[in-house]
Amino acid sequence: MSLFRLDNKVAVVTGAGSGIGQAVARCFAAQGAIVHIIELNEDGGKGTVEEIKAAGGQAQVHACNVAMQEEVIKIMGAIQAISGRIDILVNCAGIAHIGKLETTSEADFERVFQVNVKGTYNCMYAVIGQMKEQGGGVILNVASVASSVGIPDRFAYSMSKGAVLTMTLSVAKDYIHDNIRCNCISPARVHTPFVDGFLQKNYPGREQEMFEKLSKTQPIGRMARPDEVAWLSLYLCSDQAGFVTGCDYPIDGGFLKLNN
Structure with missing residues (x-):
């Protein structure tokens, strides 16, 4: 048996123009997935698609602002029309902000919320009906160690990743009988x-x-290297992780448990 293969599975990866999302898209394509990249920066997404195709994989890019629900629903519908299904959704799109409460303006707070929280919600909202209809699916969200511990000067970012973690648990609970698994990963610095x-x-x-x-x-x-995060993502989205749902997986070099 070939472990962790995603042959012919349709995977949507947001924020795959660079960083963790790009590494996930490359990894999934190398394991046989048909990858659809959702990226605000379409040029960055095109670069990832070119790399995947050069390596013999299958990928397309779709320009989309994940904070805009109408755009997300339209793009997910187009992907479903092209591929007939969406088996995997990986929510990597996100932004950071440096600042504590008193140095976080309302505009800063709203900007982080719109991308990290609402963007994750929008993408899950847009695929959950299709996953129910087709008999199942996998959702993986990217949270952060900041969702579990206090990190200096990361007020808005920590807020957003805490929301990603708890949304993950809620979706896992609500759709477990629809054969939809939902987990998240919490990287430290990558x-x-x-x-x-x-x-x-x-x-x-x-x-x-x-x-x-x-x-x-x-x-x-x-x-961490982005590809190390991608390998954990691959396992959690593969059939070999079929008994895993409602979990947060730190990938943190010992940050949460070994820092004294």
Whole structure:
């Protein structure tokens, strides 16, 4: 038996133009999935599609703002029309914000909420009916260690990822008898283009120093690679994880349990 294969399964991955979403899209395509990328930055999504096709996989990109429900419903409907079904949804699209309560403006709070919370809700809302009709499906949401512990200067971000975690549990409970599994993963720091951009913007000339400092906040001594997060995502979306639902999986280099 070939473990963790996704042959002929239709997988929708949001935010797959870079970072974790891109790694998930590549991984799933390599395991036989037909991947549909939903990306605000269509050019970034096209780059991922080109890489997947060059490696022999199948992928398409759809430009969409996940915060806009009408857009999301339209795109999910188009994917269903093309492929006949949606077997897997992975909600990776998200944005960050640095600030504590008193330095988080209403506009900052709303912006994070719209993408991280409402965007996840919109995508799940748009596929749940189809998954029920076809007899099942898998939803995987990307939360964060910030949903479980306090992290300095991450007020709005922590709020949003806490909502992702609890939405996951609610969906898992409500649709367990429809053969729909719903889980989430909670990464600690992952080395993505966002991290590099953050360091360049906030610590010019000290990028390497600060990168090493942030890396050491994980007891394992480094940040995760996006492909490591993708491999966990692959397992949770595969048939081999058929007994797993309503769970949050930290992938954190020991951050939650080993930091003293």
